[in-house]
Amino acid sequence: MEILNLHGFKYLEARNATIRKIESLWGTKNTLQIITGDSQGMKNTVIEVLDEYKLDYTDGDLYNRGYIKTEI
Numbered sequence: 518m519e520i521l522n523l524h525g526f527k528y529l530e531a532r533n534a535t536i537r538k539i540e541s542l543w544g545t546k547n548t549l550q551i552i553t554g555d556s557q558g559m560k561n562t563v564i565e566v567l568d569e570y571k572l573d574y575t576d577g578d579l580y581n582r583g584y585i586k587t588e589i
Contacts, residue, residue: 522552535566542589
């Protein structure tokens with residue numbers, strides 16, 4: 518599993534970092550965990566990118582809502 522930690526990123530920087538990470542992993546059948554923290558704006562930024570790439574995702578879990586997980 519690969520991890521992308523977006524803490525401290527501005528939304529545009531987070532968008533670009535997410536795109537770069539997806540592109541670097543494309544076709545590898547790897548799981549990507551994107552740490553967003555509790556910011557709904559950051560989650561929305563990441564989800565927009567995932568939707569553009571038509572990737573399914575899970576938005577956290579019962580105990581930790583601060584990440585998004587997808588399979589590339």
